[in-house]
Amino acid sequence: MNSPSTERDVGGSYAMDARALVLAVALLMSAALRVSSTTVEEALATCYSPSCTTCSYGSNCGSLTILGTTLYGTIPANISQNLPNIKELSFRYVGGISGDARLSGTLPTELGLLTALTSLRFQGNPKIIGSLPTELGQITGLTNLDFEDNSLTGTLPAEPNLLASITRLRFKGNKMANNFLGNLLMFSQLESLLISEASVARAALSNTIPVSSSLTHLEMSHSNLYGTIPAALFALTRLETLKLQGNDLSGSVPSAIGDLTSLSTLDLGDPTTSGMLVGLPPDVGLLSNLATLRLGGVDLSAGLPAELGSLSMLRELHLSGSLLPNLPEEFSNLSGLTYLDLSGSLISELPEEFANLSGLTHLSLAHNRLSQFPLNSSSAQLSRMSALVSLYLNDNQMQSPIPTEIGMLRDLSRLDLGNNQLSGTIPSEMADMSSLRFLDFTHNKLTGTIPSIFGLLPLLTSLHLDHNHFCGVSNTLPAAVTSSVNDITFEPGNRFGNECPLSWECCSTLHNIPTFCCLSSKLGLDDDHMWKLCRNSC
Numbered sequence: 001m002n003s004p005s006t007e008r009d010v011g012g013s014y015a016m017d018a019r020a021l022v023l024a025v026a027l028l029m030s031a032a033l034r035v036s037s038t039t040v041e042e043a044l045a046t047c048y049s050p051s052c053t054t055c056s057y058g059s060n061c062g063s064l065t066i067l068g069t070t071l072y073g074t075i076p077a078n079i080s081q082n083l084p085n086i087k088e089l090s091f092r093y094v095g096g097i098s099g100d101a102r103l104s105g106t107l108p109t110e111l112g113l114l115t116a117l118t119s120l121r122f123q124g125n126p127k128i129i130g131s132l133p134t135e136l137g138q139i140t141g142l143t144n145l146d147f148e149d150n151s152l153t154g155t156l157p158a159e160p161n162l163l164a165s166i167t168r169l170r171f172k173g174n175k176m177a178n179n180f181l182g183n184l185l186m187f188s189q190l191e192s193l194l195i196s197e198a199s200v201a202r203a204a205l206s207n208t209i210p211v212s213s214s215l216t217h218l219e220m221s222h223s224n225l226y227g228t229i230p231a232a233l234f235a236l237t238r239l240e241t242l243k244l245q246g247n248d249l250s251g252s253v254p255s256a257i258g259d260l261t262s263l264s265t266l267d268l269g270d271p272t273t274s275g276m277l278v279g280l281p282p283d284v285g286l287l288s289n290l291a292t293l294r295l296g297g298v299d300l301s302a303g304l305p306a307e308l309g310s311l312s313m314l315r316e317l318h319l320s321g322s323l324l325p326n327l328p329e330e331f332s333n334l335s336g337l338t339y340l341d342l343s344g345s346l347i348s349e350l351p352e353e354f355a356n357l358s359g360l361t362h363l364s365l366a367h368n369r370l371s372q373f374p375l376n377s378s379s380a381q382l383s384r385m386s387a388l389v390s391l392y393l394n395d396n397q398m399q400s401p402i403p404t405e406i407g408m409l410r411d412l413s414r415l416d417l418g419n420n421q422l423s424g425t426i427p428s429e430m431a432d433m434s435s436l437r438f439l440d441f442t443h444n445k446l447t448g449t450i451p452s453i454f455g456l457l458p459l460l461t462s463l464h465l466d467h468n469h470f471c472g473v474s475n476t477l478p479a480a481v482t483s484s485v486n487d488i489t490f491e492p493g494n495r496f497g498n499e500c501p502l503s504w505e506c507c508s509t510l511h512n513i514p515t516f517c518c519l520s521s522k523l524g525l526d527d528d529h530m531w532k533l534c535r536n537s538c
Contacts, residue, residue, distance in 0.1 A: 064089055074105035080113035089114065090121040090146075100237050106130035112138040121143035126151050131177075148172040148194070155180045156187075167191040167214070173200040174402040181223070188212055196221040196243070205229035205249065215239060221267070222246035229277075234259045241323040245265040245294060249277050258283030269296035269318060282307040294318040296341070301325060309333035320344045320364070329471070343367050343392065350374045355381040364392040366416070372400045373422075383408045390414040394440065398422055402446075407432040418442040418464065432458050440464040442489070447471070454485060461486050465491030 064086060075091075091103060104127035112135025120142065122128060125231070127149040136142065137159020145166060152174040156162070163186050169182075172194050179419070181203045182195065190212040196219050209232045210218070218236070220448045221243045228251035229244075239260050245267045253268065258281070259268075263302055266287070268277055278299045284290075285307025291314060300322040309330025317337060321344035332353035340357070343366040350365075362387075365374065370393065375381040382405040389411055398420040407429025409415075415433075418440040426441070426450035437459050446468040454463055466489045 050245040062152075068452060073102065073103065075108055077108045077110045079108065080110045083114065085116050086114055087116050088119040090119070090123075091119060092121065092123045103128050108132055109133040109135045112136050115139055117142050119146075121146040122150055124149045125148070125305040128152065131155070131321050132157055134159060141165060144168040144373070146170040147174065147467065148186055151175055153177060156183045157184060158183060163187055164189065168193075170194040171198050172196045172219075173198065177201075184208060184210050190215050192217040194219045195223060198223060200224055202226060202248075205244070205247070206232065209233050209236070212236075213238065216262075217241045220241040220247070227251075229254055231256065236260070238262055240289075241265040245270045245296075246272070246274045252278050253280055255281040255283045257281060258286035261286060262289060264289050264290040265315075266290060266300060267292070267294040269294040269320075271297050278302075280305055280308070284308055285310045288313065289310065290314055292316040298322055301346075304328055304331065305343070306330040310516075312336060315339065327351060327354070329353060335359060338362070340364070352381070355384045358384045359387055360385060361387055361389045361411075363388060363390070365396070366392040367395045370396040370398050373403055382406065385409065386411065388412050389435075392416045394418040394420070396420050401425075402427055402428045405432060409433060411435050413459075416440040417444065420444050422446055426451055426453075428453055434458060436460050438462045441468060443467045443493075445469055450490065463488050463490075465490040465494070470494040470496070472496055 005506075028210060032186040055216065064083065072210060103122070103125040106129060107122075111117075112133060113121075115138060117139050118141050120136075121144070124144060126149065128147075129152065131152065131154025132145075132147075134157040136145075137157050138161070140161045142162065142165055143166070148170045149172060150170070153176065155177045156169075166187055167189050168191060169184075169187065170192075173196075176195075176198045177200070180198065180200050181195070184190075184195075185208070187210060190210050192212045193215065194217070200223060201299050202224045204227045205220075207503045208220070208223075208225065209230060211232075213236070216238050218239060219241065222249070224246070226248035228329065231254070233242075234254070234256040237259060240262050242260065242263060243265065244392055248271075249268070249271055257266075271277055276297075276299055277295075280295065280298070280300060282305040284293075284305060286386070288311070290311050293316070296318050297320070300319065301324070303325060304327065306328045307330075309328065309332070311334065313336065315336055316332055316339040317334070318339075318341045320341045324345040324347060327342075327350065329351060332351065333356070335356060336359060337357050338359055339362045340360055341362075342362045345368055347365065347377065348369040348371060350370075374393070375385060382403065386408055388409050389507060391409070391412060391414070394416040395418070397416075400422065401424030402417070402422055404427040410433055412433055413435050414437060414439070419442065421446040422441075422445065426446060428451065430436075432456060436457050439454075439460065439462065442464045444467075446465075448470065449472045450465060450470050454460060463485045463486075463501055470490070471494070
């Protein structure tokens with residue numbers, strides 16, 4: 001990690017006394033430049049200069065990180081002449097002006113003359129093209145190659161020195177050649193591999209699994225892979241992170257997944273349209289260190305294994321679009337969950353024990369088949385979910401009123417109830433939800449006037465009320481609401497311009513009111529003509 005004491009703005013002033021800076025740099029034996037509006041050669045020349053404090057020790061410079069904001073130009077061929085003992089060299093784009101900024105061109109073969117290198121990093125420069133120079137094979141101690149988010153092509157040099165020394169490869173977001181994945185098999189010392197979105201040609205997953213028994217991090221997401229999950233993968237028993245999402249994988253998730261007991265992150269979700277993984281074996285319960293599990297789009301129509309409930313370390317569970325019909329009773333044992341996405345499944349109700357997941361901060365049940373507001377059998381259930389920050393119940397079939405107990409969710413920031421059939425009025429208890437920022441009630445059957453309580457919510461910025469049965473003489477919102485909420489939609493689809501009808505309870509006490517009036521009132525006054533008749537009768 002770069003110490004703030006080593007950072008210097010080219011053309012600017014030091015952030016600390018020059019003598020203290022010299023001492024700090026001498027102790028760290030490293031240098032870091034934050035470069036702005038300059039070419040690479042100019043930046044390096046500043047470092048090479050004897051008057052530059054950060055590199056005044058010349059050939060002893062052990063680590064150089066250039067953090068480019070508007071850095072541009074090519075890597076000079078003479079880079080090795082001034083940094084013969086450099087061990088760590090990093091050119092990282094850290095944001096700022098786009099366009100002509102960032103490095104460009106090919107990598108010079110002279111990089112291979114930096115024989116003391118252990119780490120070489122070029123990150124976030126999409127104008128760096130070409131292939132890796134084979135001369136990198138002259139470096140015997142190179143352990144880290146990080147070329148994330150460039151536009152490199154070609155493949156990895158199959159040089160014996162590299163094959164025997166590289167422990168960390170990162171090529172995410174490049175445009176590597178067809179045989180790039182196959183060459184990975186030759187790197188026997190890999191501990192971390194990240195090649196997601198590397199634009200490689202379609203390849204079988206079984207032909208790309210590295211043989212390194214030291215591998216702890218494997219990320220091959222969106223890498224145009226296909227086929228079943230091979231047995232070779234489960235020989236990598238030190239794996240802590242496995243990400244294969246966004247590929248064309250098919251077949252069942254093998255029971256051997258339980259052999260990867262060191263896993264903390266497992267992502268098999270988002271298969272392509274032509275692939276479909278099926279099921280989750282009971283052996284998943286053996287992954288006692290698992291903290292994040294993503295299976296979005298995996299076919300779980302046969303249900304979840306009860307053994308999933310034994311994963312006491314699980315914090316995030318993503319099951320969107322999984323066709324899940326229900327939740328097993330043991331699901332409620334996942335008391336450590338903070339993030340749960342069950343959207344796009346076939347769930348029609350939640351077990352009463354679901355409220356045991358009291359640590360949840362994010363819950364999505366959108367696009368399911370819920371017919372009633374969940375967790376509403378008693379006030380105790382909703383009160384136990386008081387840690388929720390975001391709750392998505394949109395696009396279900398809920399026909400119940402909004403429960404008054406929802407006011408207990410005082411940390412809730414986002415609430416989406418749109419596209420249901422919710423009825424009744426908005427409960428006044430929502431005035432207690434002081435953390436709310438986003439509220440969506442669109443496309444329901446909510447009635448009554450729009451309450452002014454929304455103006456009492458100090459953080460509310462987005463409120464959507466259109467396509468309901470709200471009414472009132474005025475088609476404007478209460479001033480308390482409009483003065484505090486920036487993003488509001490309340491038309492079309494409501495019934496402003498008339499007084500609200502009497503409630504069904506009131507109408508039902510008047511014997512001279514036609515039966516259809518009371519029925520239409522209780523059913524939400526769907527028909528405008530019937531609504532007017534009922535109002536006139538009352």
